[in-house]
Structure formats: structure tokens, C-alpha cells
Amino acid sequence: MxxxxxxxxxxxxxxxxxxxxxxxxxxxxxxxxxxxxxxxxxxxxxxxxxxxxxxxxxxxxxxxxxxxxxxxxxxxxxxxxxxxxxxAEVDDRPDAALLGYRLRKLVALHVARTPAPPVDRAVRAALAKRGRLLAGADWEQLLAGEPTEVTDDDLRTVAEFFDVPAEYLLRVAVPGVVDVLDARLEVETALAETGVGIAARSVNAASPAELLAIADAIRAAAPSERGGLR
Structure with a gap:
């Protein structure tokens, strides 16, 4: 009902x-x-x-x-x-460069997890399902950190596609969220790229600084890990 x-x-x-x-x-x-x-x-x-x-x-x-x-x-x-x-008297939206940086992190994780289909095609298809059209050139400009005419509603749909809070793409800072999310994306991307395993509870309990250190350690250890398997 x-x-x-x-x-x-x-x-x-x-x-x-x-x-x-x-x-x-x-x-x-x-x-x-x-x-x-x-x-x-x-x-x-x-x-x-x-x-x-x-x-x-x-x-x-x-x-x-x-x-x-x-x-x-x-x-x-x-x-x-x-x-x-x-x-608020000031605009706390991320500028084009910061938005592009965050989108590139989301794309890197998506590619590491799901090599195909191409991310741009998948994102544009998700937008099309919501009745929104995103030109390939606009997507490239977004990733490059260049100004575009992409709307907040478009960015909300993009955030939904990547399963992150919309404010990650709409706000410079969200207290207690952006730093942790940035750091978790780094760890998840490192895990996906290298195949190194780690307990999820350890990740969830870590601070942003600890998460970034974990991501660095994963990437540093990965070559020797893979070398040992050969």
C-alpha cells in the first residue's frame, strides 16, 4: 500500500x-x-x-x-x-577544484571495485533515470575541476550513485563527516586496488588520521604482498 x-x-x-x-x-x-x-x-x-x-x-x-x-x-x-x-552570510559550497578532487576520489574507488562499464557512462545513465541529462563534456569538466552548469540536484544524484552523502559534493565541510569520509575513501580505494584484507571494525573505529595512515601502509605493503604470492 x-x-x-x-x-x-x-x-x-x-x-x-x-x-x-x-x-x-x-x-x-x-x-x-x-x-x-x-x-x-x-x-x-x-x-x-x-x-x-x-x-x-x-x-x-x-x-x-x-x-x-x-x-x-x-x-x-x-x-x-x-x-x-x-x-550564514558566506557560501560554503566547494569550488570547482575541490569538487573535482572529491569526484576523482569517488571515481577511483568505483573503478577499483567495478572495472566496467565506464564510470562516465554509468553516472550519466543514473542521471538519465532521474530525468536529468549530463553531457560527456560536462562530466569531464567536473572531473578536471572546471566550472560547469551542473545543478545541485544533479550532484545529489551523482552522490546517490556513489553512495555518499549529498553534502560531500555540495559543502566544503560537514563537521564530523567529510574528514572521516575522505579518509575512508582512501582506505577503501587502497584495499580495492591492492586486494589486501583488513577487519571492517578496525576501519570503522579509526580516526581520519589513523585511516590515512592505514591507507598509506596498505599501498606500501601491497607490492611485497603480491610479490610473495608469485
Whole structure:
């Protein structure tokens, strides 16, 4: 049985979506796993994270329970962020160079995990499913760190494709999220590139600095590891 939509999202609804994504990443839960735990359909969940409609208060409690946290753990960051956005006088969007750097990290991990099909084709296909068109030239400009006309909604869909919080591509900094996510991407890319194994719990418990050290160690050890197998 379908659920009734709850209206056009406002600033708080957008901030709530970001808070859900941030907490999901910090707790190491994938988007498909969260959807399954909450008992939502994929379409129901993604319509709300894309900003086509809003989560209801019932949804918020369900998501909090699925993530194993009190409801206030989702609401308080969303309230704080809504207030911050209203008071902010400066634009904290990443510039083209930083956006390109973050996208290249996401692409590197995707390529290490999934050699085919080409990433640009897969990303553009994901956008097309949402009724958005991205020219190949625009994608190349994004990766090169050059200004483009790509919209925030396009970037939200790109973030969804790579399974990272949308704010990773939309904000310079998200306290407690961007540094950890950057470091985890480094570790995951090193693992995927080298095939070296490591306990997931060790990664989840590490600080950003420790994660970067782990990534460096993995890459340094990989040649000798592979050499020993030959």
C-alpha cells in the first residue's frame, strides 16, 4: 500500500535528509541496508532524499530506530543546520577544484571495485533515470575541476550513485563527516586496488588520521604482498 507524500520540502526537510545521510555513513550502514531495515520501498525512500517530497514524522522515527539511535539524534543536527543555513552570510559550497578532487576520489574507488562499464557512462545513465541529462563534456569538466552548469540536484544524484552523502559534493565541510569520509575513501580505494584484507571494525573505529595512515601502509605493503604470492 502506497504512502501519501508530505509536501514540497523546505530547508528543514533538506537538512533532515542530510542528517540522515551523515548518520548513516558514520554508523557504516549502506543506503540499501537502511531502506530494508526501515521497511521502505526504494522509490519511497529515494523520492524523499532527492527532494521530490518530504519524510513524515513517522518516517523519521522509523529511520532513527533502523539506525539504532533516539529520534533527537536526527532532529538536533537538522535543526542546528537549518539555523546555520539561515544565518550564514558566506557560501560554503566547494569550488570547482575541490569538487573535482572529491569526484576523482569517488571515481577511483568505483573503478577499483567495478572495472566496467565506464564510470562516465554509468553516472550519466543514473542521471538519465532521474530525468536529468549530463553531457560527456560536462562530466569531464567536473572531473578536471572546471566550472560547469551542473545543478545541485544533479550532484545529489551523482552522490546517490556513489553512495555518499549529498553534502560531500555540495559543502566544503560537514563537521564530523567529510574528514572521516575522505579518509575512508582512501582506505577503501587502497584495499580495492591492492586486494589486501583488513577487519571492517578496525576501519570503522579509526580516526581520519589513523585511516590515512592505514591507507598509506596498505599501498606500501601491497607490492611485497603480491610479490610473495608469485
Amino acid at each position: 502506497g504512502r501519501q507524500g508530505s509536501g514540497e520540502p523546505n530547508e528543514f526537510s533538506r537538512a533532515l535528509v542530510d542528517a540522515i545521510d551523515d548518520l548513516r555513513v558514520r554508523r557504516g550502514v549502506s543506503t540499501p541496508a537502511l531502506i530494508a531495515r526501515a521497511g521502505f520501498s526504494r522509490g519511497y525512500y529515494y523520492k524523499r532524499t532527492r527532494g521530490e517530497t518530504s519524510f513524515s514524522t513517522n518516517d523519521v522515527q522509523t529511520i532513527a530506530e533502523a539506525l539504532g539511535v533516539p529520534v533527537r539524534t536526527l532532529l538536533e543536527p537538522a535543526i542546528t543546520e537549518t539555523d546555520r543555513r539561515g544565518a
